[in-house]
Amino acid sequence: MVNTPGDRPGSAESDRPVGPTARVFVSDQDSQGVIRQSLGDLGIEDAEYTTGRVEAATATLAKQASPRLLIVDLSGVDDPIARMEELNEKCEPDVGVIAIGERNDIILYRRLKDMGVAEYFFKPLVRDIFKRACNRILYGAREHSSSPRTGKLIFVIGVRGGVGATMIAASAGWHLAQARQQWVMLIDLDLQHGDAALQLDATPSHALREALESPDRVDKLFVERGRIRVTDRLDLFASLEPLSDTFAVPGEDAVLSLFGKLVHRYRYIFVDLPPYVAVGMMRLLHQPSTCLLVSDGGLSSAREVVRWREWIGPNTPERTTLHILNMHGADRALPDKEFMRAVEHEPDVIIPYSSEVAAASILGVKAIQKCATLDRGLSQLLRIVAGEAEAPPPSLFKRIFG
Numbered sequence: 001m002v003n004t005p006g007d008r009p010g011s012a013e014s015d016r017p018v019g020p021t022a023r024v025f026v027s028d029q030d031s032q033g034v035i036r037q038s039l040g041d042l043g044i045e046d047a048e049y050t051t052g053r054v055e056a057a058t059a060t061l062a063k064q065a066s067p068r069l070l071i072v073d074l075s076g077v078d079d080p081i082a083r084m085e086e087l088n089e090k091c092e093p094d095v096g097v098i099a100i101g102e103r104n105d106i107i108l109y110r111r112l113k114d115m116g117v118a119e120y121f122f123k124p125l126v127r128d129i130f131k132r133a134c135n136r137i138l139y140g141a142r143e144h145s146s147s148p149r150t151g152k153l154i155f156v157i158g159v160r161g162g163v164g165a166t167m168i169a170a171s172a173g174w175h176l177a178q179a180r181q182q183w184v185m186l187i188d189l190d191l192q193h194g195d196a197a198l199q200l201d202a203t204p205s206h207a208l209r210e211a212l213e214s215p216d217r218v219d220k221l222f223v224e225r226g227r228i229r230v231t232d233r234l235d236l237f238a239s240l241e242p243l244s245d246t247f248a249v250p251g252e253d254a255v256l257s258l259f260g261k262l263v264h265r266y267r268y269i270f271v272d273l274p275p276y277v278a279v280g281m282m283r284l285l286h287q288p289s290t291c292l293l294v295s296d297g298g299l300s301s302a303r304e305v306v307r308w309r310e311w312i313g314p315n316t317p318e319r320t321t322l323h324i325l326n327m328h329g330a331d332r333a334l335p336d337k338e339f340m341r342a343v344e345h346e347p348d349v350i351i352p353y354s355s356e357v358a359a360a361s362i363l364g365v366k367a368i369q370k371c372a373t374l375d376r377g378l379s380q381l382l383r384i385v386a387g388e389a390e391a392p393p394p395s396l397f398k399r400i401f402g
Helices: 029-041 054-061 080-090 106-115 127-139 165-178 207-213 220-226 252-262 299-312 336-343 355-363 372-386 396-401
Strands: 022-026 048-051 069-073 096-101 119-122 152-158 184-188 234-237 268-272 289-295 319-328 349-352
Touching: 022 029, 022 054, 029 048, 029 127, 029 252, 048 054, 054 069, 054 080, 069 127, 080 096, 080 106, 096 127, 106 119, 119 127, 152 165, 165 184, 165 234, 165 268, 165 289, 165 372, 207 220, 207 234, 207 252, 252 268, 289 299, 289 372, 299 319, 299 336, 319 372, 349 372, 355 372
Parallel strands: 022 048, 022 069, 069 096, 096 119, 152 268, 152 289, 184 234, 184 268, 289 319, 319 349
Antiparallel strands: none
């Protein structure tokens, strides 16, 4: 265990087995999400992840080859120094170790550094800072060649059917690509009933299914050939599998692998995520991302918003959940005060109901984009997604003289 390990000798120079570049033992999904994207940004594709803490790392490395970078979790450990000493006995001497935990404790930090631990971070992790530490440990003073910019993951979940989640995902992606000239990918993970392709007047393909069934095949050439080009800057992955085919989205590893490759090619990746898929993909939802919960103003929507917020958990510095109240003011909606009381939070974005939007949605995004009502609601959403400050209200002079 050393602070700045050198390059590990290859098998031609040593008989010992060579482990993966990185091994991660963490107990919570938020931390794993930050670590996964940090290592992905550095181009590390062979990292191995285990849900567990330092004890699991000790047991594993007693039987397996050590990685170049080891990340271990000390959360909830009664005697972290003793546990780290046990781990030290199992690690090869050139392993770079990062410890993470819940204690902001300078004494613990100094004792870990004295043991040879490269860095200690307390939760919640901050992606850019954590990534720099990993880069320094793995590559020393050398500047790593991978792109420092990575795309933003935006999950769009309709808390119940018919609330307009697909329309919002498609419209937001279209606007960012057309009006702001950003590179955007829209992925529809409802492979049998999804409407994203319909909204964008595109023809579904089978490339998304192939990518999920065989993630090892996905490379730059696969993406180039499999994407559906909607506009010069908006691409789509959407399939429409036969109703007779009981295809289900594979495990999270395949989805995470696909997204890990796309975040380096697109500035924004919108994922139209059906609720029945989302409930089984908590690691995915805990990636650094923005999750948009879309509802209407009905009682059942209010209930589902509360359930989804509880399921996903509180926001972190790297992951945010927002509530979009769509079709505000439509028939059969709760009065505003009752709805706010039921959801326990004010919606982050409100999009008013408009018969114009309802009619245009039948014709897809090109028609919807002409609707001023939706455009005003989307403008607020896009400012949040893009991390822009709220525009100041116009001055009295401008209001009078225009």
